[in-house]
Amino acid sequence: MLLVATDLGAALTAVLLAAPGWGWALVLGVAMIGIRVAARLYRRRLWLSYYHDLPRSITSAAATFGLVAALAVVLGEHDSAIRAIGVTVGLFFLIGALPRAAVFQISRWARRRFGRGERTIVLGTGSLGVDLARSMLDMPEFGLLPTGFIDPSPPAHGTDLPLPLLTGTLDEAITAERTGVVVLAYTNATDAQIVDAAITAHSRGATILTVPRMWELYSDSADIERLRGYPLVRLATAPTERPSWWIKRGLDSLLAAIALVLLSPMLVAAAIAVVAESGRPILFRQDRVGLDGRIFPLLKLRSMRPVDEVESQTRWNIAGDPRIGPVGRVLRRTSIDELPQLWNILRGDMSLVGPRPERPGFVAEFSQVHDRYWARHRVPAGLTGLAQVNGLRGDTSIADRCRYDNYYIANWSLWLDLKIILLTTREVVRSGQH
The missing domain is CATH 3.40.50.720 (NAD(P)-binding Rossmann-like Domain)
Structure with missing residues (x-):
């Protein structure tokens, strides 16, 4: 944080001295800090050395000037504006050099003197x-x-x-x-x-x-x-330790709430159809394993006649079961039966995207057989996941699902979540056309 504060102070001083105009000052400020973030100049580190980071710092300054100057040329600015941009970037680099080196020096001293580690x-x-x-x-x-x-x-x-x-x-x-x-x-x-x-x-x-x-x-x-x-x-x-994870959680809650409101007519119609075909209850609750092995009740629209608890927790797949009527088949084929899990997401039991949750008995069994199946529970379970958009649904390979889920956790990003949501939407549309 001290390095960020140092660079913000250097950027403000450079803008005031070079006076590129407030519009360009804002653009330059965002570009100077943003490119340094992308260059990992604010990363956590063991080796606190100004000279070690100097080549990366020079490259960042050159990239900032090149990017903003190119924008100025495209917008038809005069040479004086481009010169002001260059002077601002140069001053930013020179003004920030000494304070940045001082931050490294003081931090090294504090670690030695006070055992700050x-x-x-x-x-x-x-x-x-x-x-x-x-x-x-x-x-x-x-x-x-x-x-x-x-x-x-x-x-x-x-x-x-x-x-x-x-x-x-x-x-x-x-x-x-x-x-x-x-x-x-x-x-x-x-x-x-x-x-x-x-x-x-x-x-x-x-x-x-x-x-x-x-x-x-x-x-x-x-x-x-x-x-x-x-x-x-x-x-x-870990994904759950990054600031962007809080953005994911906020988007989960917001999108789940919006989806519940927009899809409420469909959910009501589906509930009426379930009652008409096989009576109550409308919702089906089943224990599943989520983040850090915690068990939560997963919600679904019931797609077949009621079963006892033992069968619910121990039967792997109900595809082809004669108790599934026409309504149940439609609900399962279109994944409408999964929509009540939006409430699980709103409660914090699940996320929109993550490894699909499994029942406790099967988690214990698969963890004994498949390498690192247990590691899937490092993040919350999801309504959809990378394994599912790659065709691993129903009676498919557990080892393959495990591999995809752990890949998802190791490579998690907001963009990967968006990609999986888009692929899921495509699959749902395709299934509804058959």
């Missing part, structure tokens, strides 16, 4: 993990405060650990140690163990830094930190 667990007690832990202790200016090791394999006999070996699972240790960062430095672990550890840390909201295999060949980038020459790849934070 994030509590860190190191996974791995081999030479790599031990060396990294000692580096963190010797160089607190990198902002990592190691609290202990975790390793499924006992350390080699005679290994001198600079920190205690923590007991219990990683999940338990993150909570007990109030951990903000997990460093993956296994030397003998399998790929599956490393991935499972990363997903666990991810689901607990911890920052994940991992030493890549063949780390000697890695060059610097915005996602790679350096600790005494070791490259540490910073993995993306």
Whole structure:
């Protein structure tokens, strides 16, 4: 935040000195800050170095001038306006240089003097993990405060650990140690163990830094930190920890409320049809597993005659069941039976987009059989999902669904949600035409 405040002050000063006009001042301010955001100049980092960021900062300034000057040319502005744009960008870069370097210097000093760093667990007690832990202790200016090791394999006999070996699972240790960062430095672990550890840390909201295999060949980038020459790849934070997730939640509530209002005539007509075909109840409630394994009652319009609770929770698929009448078949084919889940979304049980929720019994069964099925519950369940728009509905491969769902979580963005909603709309329209 200090870097953002520094650049905002530099932008305001540059605009006042160069006087490009208030219209262009606004455009320049948005472009200067926006391009620096896109260039990852405000990212979290271990290595606080002005010179390390200098090439990226120069490139951002050049891109800002090129973009805004091109806009000025298109709009037919005079050379004087383009010169003013150039002067503003140049002043912004020069004015912000010293305060930015000072922010880095003060931050490094504060980390050393006051121990301002994030509590860190190191996974791995081999030479790599031990060396990294000692580096963190010797160089607190990198902002990592190691609290202990975790390793499924006992350390080699005679290994001198600079920190205690923590007991219990990683999940338990993150909570007990109030951990903000997990460093993956296994030397003998399998790929599956490393991935499972990363997903666990991810689901607990911890920052994940991992030493890549063949780390000697890695060059610097915005996602790679350096600790005494070791490259540490910073993995993306959990979707639920990002500011854009709150936008998703707000849009979920807004769109679900609007959809319930607009679709209320259809829901009333469907409810009347259900009663006419097979009586009450209109809604069908079924326990499903959502975010962090929490169970919630999922709502549907009933598409067949009532069944007992045991069948509801244990029968996998009712396609072709003779109890499904004409109304039920239409509701299922057009997915109208799923519309009451808009209320689940409004309540916060679900999201518009996410992994489809499953019943507790099947979650327990699939988690034993399919790799990382449990990891789907890192985000709320969805009315539709990436697996469903790729044809994985009904009696289809659970392994494929799991793979798509975990891909969705790892690559989540607001754009991916919009894409899935558009694809879902296309599929619903197509099904209604048959």
